Amino acid sequence: MAQVGIVMGSDSDMPVMAKAADILEELGISYEMHIISAHREPQEFFDYANSAEEKGYKVIIAGAGMAAHLPGMCAAIFPLPVIGIPMHTTSLGGRDSLYSIVQMPTGIPVATVAINGGANAGILAAKILATSDPELLKRLKDYSASLKESVIAKDEKLSKVGYKNY
DSSP states (O other): OOSEEEEESSGGGHHHHHHHHHHHHHTTOOEEEEEOOTTTOHHHHHHHHHHTTTTTOSEEEEEEOTTOHHHHHHHHHOSSOEEEEEOOOTTTTTHHHHHHHHOOOTTOOOEEOOTTOHHHHHHHHHHHHHTTOHHHHHHHHHHHHHHHHHHHHHHHHHHHHOGGGO
């Protein structure tokens, strides 16, 4: 049974949403991914959101661009955490998506990451799940340690070769 639902309004969102899935896989978290348009197929969307708790989802990650209703509508129906990923758009650079997701009315919160912030959405979902899963918490701590080691290695390389040869 999947712990996280990943949903996007268009296949053009896949490169960003795949980053969330990659993080979840790296941390050993099960997920299901779907393309569902809240505007073009409202009944399918309602079926998805209404059945998510029954399916065992503990968190939904929803990515959307432009009007970006998908995350907010998920949050209106699904009683557990929803993480919204605003997608970069050609018309307004993703600010339209960001504002649509972050400006939710009182009582319908959506945790919102950066524009195209797929990886952070995956990490945030993992942190939410880790509040009741000590083994996952350990994997998250190891993941954070690997980030630190990566920065240290990059600094050591810079010190050895200089910025012109980096």
